[in-house]
């Protein structure tokens with residue numbers, strides 16, 4: 001059996017997706033990147049082959065992506081997460097026009113053509129405001145688990161605006177809001193709206209008038225239902241969110257591995 | 270310290286050039302003349318003027334004045350990896366960290382006595398008023414006289430006369446300070462050198478447009494703006510001729526600067542001045558070459574040696590950075606077409622209104638002719654703010670993106 005591996009080494013998680021020669025997902029895995037990304041990469045390789053019941057020899061080609069993409073050994077190519085997320089989402093939702101990807105330390109909006117290619121993209125500025133790490137810091141300040149944060153905005157009256165998106169200032173603002181008795185749901189809804197408004201400006205930079213466009217979302221933050229709801233509200237468009245939004249990049253990398261492998265094999269014959 | 274730095278630099282480059290006198294690298298010939306300028310600035314033997322970017326350097330050369338725009342100091346400090354201490358000095362003195370790094374570095378350098386004390390200063394209101402404020406500041410710091418050239422935004426007859434009159438007044442101001450009258454024969458010679466260099470530069474830029482281009486990404490960085498400092502001298506002619514000849518040889522042989530040129534890029538405004546791997550990364554990983562820089566262009570006509578003032582005024586007014594943003598857009602659209610570029614990179618230099626303020630207009634304008642633009646948002650001087658990984662990802666993604674589509678010029 002011929003299989004292709006995509007590995008996405010993000011700032012927080014290291015994801016792997018294994019596909020067969022038809023592009024069907026055979027196995028996927030997510031492990032924390034941790035301080036030593038080489039170990040995380042090895043763990044992903046090991047676990048994913050175990051799950052699929054295959055040996056290393058079955059892997060025809062590996063493409064790596066994510067900020068640690070250059071650290072992956074035995075790769076056919078390293079491709080940026082922008083190109084990989086675009087390819088991955090196009091395979092899942094072929095009519096996607098714009099992809100919002102919010103991961104651990106950056107957020108981006110990507111304009112796609114219908115072939116899974118990138119037409120344009122915009123990324124957040126240097127700081128991590130409005131990214132996954134920002135949300136983690138806020139969850140800490142609120143003393144809730146990050147996985148719970150996504151449901152805590154329900155029932156909010158949406159009357160709170162945060163004055164700063166700097167992680168440090170926002171964290172102390174959240175602490176003082178808690179101290180002054182502000183309800184958690186208002187704080188969480190305020191945070192979500194702030195992220196949504198930054199995201200919307202990235203989307204508008206690449207998409208202009210988004211009214212007629214299909215928008216999807218990937219990256220770990222797409223697991224946060226509150227953020228997804230807030231972005232939906234600001235854009236006035238429904239967001240297509242895959243079941244495993246954090247492995248879209250690795251899936252795209254696997255698809256590129258398959259395509260490029262076939263391309264080179266084709267040239268050789 | 271700086272004097273010996275430039276002395277070493279000059280002798281080092283001279284030795285390298287002497288190794289293969291038949292095949293002198295144009296970049297080295299250029300670097301040699303820039304180093305010699307540094308030597309003169311710090312040599313304490315000649316009259317020195319600190320200037321704004323659009324000052325008439327050839328006229329100043331004809332009057333025996335070694336002159337340089339102050340932003341040069343910022344670029345030099347960054348290139349040698351020394352900028353940090355000077356930026357901090359300026360910040361400690363109260364200058365905001367979100368102003369242009371060239372200017373912060375210069376203010377820090379003046380405060381730390383790294384800049385030669387000038388005999389006088391000549392400011393220009395173009396390309397940026399921040400630069401003008403820095404010149405006022407430096408004049409106070411050095412306790413020297415400042416002459417301001419107010420560059421009008423349009424090349425109307427009245428505008429040209431207005432600036433030409435100011436340049437005449439400037440010549441009188443310089444003569445008062447140096448004690449030397451302007452010698453008409455020297456002026457004519459200087460203007461003649463300027464015109465000869467101008468023709469050669471125009472030819473070199475034309476040759477650079479060839480597919481594949483004879484340039485590599487490093488060859489032309491900062492070139493146009495720094496060449497202005499050499500105008501009026503024989504050195505400008507030598508440098509321009511070396512480039513022209515080197516390009517002509519390559520074009521004749523059908524050779525590109527890069528063995529395999531896949532993508533052609535246009536760099537907007539100025540380069541990132543500190544050492545960084547981005548240009549090499551683009552070339553090595555993607556065969557993507559910066560074949561054109563916004564500032565490497567001749568936007569002015571030859572100057573009349575018998576009555577140079579109006580010509581000098583027209584030249585200062587002609588730079589695309591002067592006047593409405595639309596002028597930059599027009600200029601960039603033309604460059605994109607003549608160099609057949611696949612994409613453009615705008616560093617959007619931190620704190621620069623030309624850089625960040627015009628980015629939307631420029632992005633739209635180039636997109637309209639089919640050329641996508643990548644905005645980097647980088648401080649071109651301050652390496653302390655350099656997020657290499659992030660910039661790499663943006664550049665790589667951009668290269669991946671344009672590699673996947675046909676050139677807009679096919």
Ligand SMILES: Nc1ncnc2c1ncn2[C@@H]1O[C@H](COP(=O)(O)OP(=O)(O)O)[C@@H](O)[C@H]1O
Pocket residue numbers: 009010011012013014102103104105106131132133135136146147148149150219220221222223224225246
């Ligand atoms: N179950 C979850 N619920 C809510 N948010 C989540 C969940 N899982 C991950 N996240 C968010 O996703 C972020 C990590 O995104 P990810 O795409 O994995 O980042 P990276 O690619 O940089 O490693 C975390 O910081 C967190 O905010």
Ligand code: SF4
Pocket residue numbers: 340369370371372396397399400618620621622623624
């Ligand atoms: S980068 Fe901008 S602000 Fe700085 S000197 Fe140049 S034009 Fe002026």
